Amino acid sequence: MLSVAVIGAGVIGLPTALAIQEELGPKAEVIIFTDKLSPHTTGDVSAGLWSPYLLQNTPVQQLTKWSKATQDYILKLWKNGDAKTTGISLQLIMALSNKKDYKAPEWLKISLGHSEFTQDRLKYYSQRYGEEFTGGYAFVGFIWEPVRFLPYLEKKFKDRGGQIRMGRVENFAELSHFDVVVNCSGLGARSLVPDPGVRPIRGQIARVRAPWQKHTFMLDTEPGNYVISNEDCVIVGGTHQEDDFNTGIYDNDRDHILTGCRKYLPSLAKAQVIRDQAGLRPGRDQVRLEIEERRIGEKVMKIVHNYGHGGSGVTLSIGCALDAARLVKEAAGLAGQSKL
Numbered sequence: 001m002l003s004v005a006v007i008g009a010g011v012i013g014l015p016t017a018l019a020i021q022e023e024l025g026p027k028a029e030v031i032i033f034t035d036k037l038s039p040h041t042t043g044d045v046s047a048g049l050w051s052p053y054l055l056q057n058t059p060v061q062q063l064t065k066w067s068k069a070t071q072d073y074i075l076k077l078w079k080n081g082d083a084k085t086t087g088i089s090l091q092l093i094m095a096l097s098n099k100k101d102y103k104a105p106e107w108l109k110i111s112l113g114h115s116e117f118t119q120d121r122l123k124y125y126s127q128r129y130g131e132e133f134t135g136g137y138a139f140v141g142f143i144w145e146p147v148r149f150l151p152y153l154e155k156k157f158k159d160r161g162g163q164i165r166m167g168r169v170e171n172f173a174e175l176s177h178f179d180v181v182v183n184c185s186g187l188g189a190r191s192l193v194p195d196p197g198v199r200p201i202r203g204q205i206a207r208v209r210a211p212w213q214k215h216t217f218m219l220d221t222e223p224g225n226y227v228i229s230n231e232d233c234v235i236v237g238g239t240h241q242e243d244d245f246n247t248g249i250y251d252n253d254r255d256h257i258l259t260g261c262r263k264y265l266p267s268l269a270k271a272q273v274i275r276d277q278a279g280l281r282p283g284r285d286q287v288r289l290e291i292e293e294r295r296i297g298e299k300v301m302k303i304v305h306n307y308g309h310g311g312s313g314v315t316l317s318i319g320c321a322l323d324a325a326r327l328v329k330e331a332a333g334l335a336g337q338s339k340l
């Protein structure tokens, strides 16, 4: 029996643990070690928009491949009629930019259908909002709500025989008896690895009641407001404050969010605020997805890292999970073999 420990049960850890079960079959024992579960992970703050964002130097080919794999997975669930149980909705998503060097993002071409705004359309939005927009686009895409899909994935993992142990892992040596350890600790990697390149990018949002609001709207640049519809609420955002570890609520951020979003969608003016939330995106120069061999005493531990997904963890989740599972197989010396 091959033993695999996965650290973390967020939008990266749970899909990775499931992908390992899938890749290695029933003779692999997969155990998750985590100090938080849904609804207390970073993903539980997010609206779950499929849209690559804040990823700095992660190569665009990787980004596109991972995002596409996630979209394919969501599309399959959606086609199977599992949208309700797994928190999926298909929406029109529009984005406007005021960047001087605006260029439509590469990943747009893998979306389920898109169009870029014409100069006439940009002029119309610029006049309407009193700003100068330089570019923008609309696409058909998925919202995949972590508050709904994380419990679904957790159940699926346990139903396949996976175990979850609650508690903080202070160092990898505690898990040196496992054949492979997979690190999906998000911002936790900063102290666990330790990797000082992992830094928080704080995001504050508000959940409001506005069932009439059906499409998603985002500003591609400053002031960065966005409005994303979920099943029971609408998420209005947002902020991205680097190196801020505070998960409490700032009143001035709340004002920025509510005033900003109401400017673009005035119908939100009387929407009741249900909840304010803040979370810390695990920022990094690039996503880290690779095998590390680490000497712990006499033993060389095989560690597969899968962290640093910034503001795109939901979007990259499945693509990175599939690659991480392949790396686990490689680390265990089983590459090229079918299920155990």
Ligand SMILES: Cc1cc2nc3c(=O)[nH]c(=O)nc-3n(C[C@H](O)[C@H](O)[C@H](O)COP(=O)(O)OP(=O)(O)OC[C@H]3O[C@@H](n4cnc5c(N)ncnc54)[C@H](O)[C@@H]3O)c2cc1C
Residues within 6 Å of the ligand: 007, 008, 009, 010, 011, 012, 013, 033, 034, 035, 036, 037, 041, 042, 043, 044, 045, 046, 047, 048, 049, 050, 051, 167, 168, 169, 170, 184, 185, 186, 187, 188, 189, 192, 202, 203, 204, 205, 238, 278, 279, 280, 281, 282, 307, 308, 309, 310, 311, 312, 313, 314, 315, 316
């Ligand atoms: C406001 C906001 C909006 C967002 N919107 C979107 C969006 O629309 N679309 C999108 O794609 N992304 C979005 N994101 C980004 C996304 O939420 C993150 O990229 C993602 O949640 C990161 O997932 P993770 O599993 O790596 O980290 P986390 O969710 O932080 O999970 C880390 C896990 O590891 C565990 N852990 C950490 N250290 C240890 C340790 N030492 N021992 C034991 N357990 C440990 C934790 O308990 C947790 O279970 C948003 C983020 C924020 C804050």
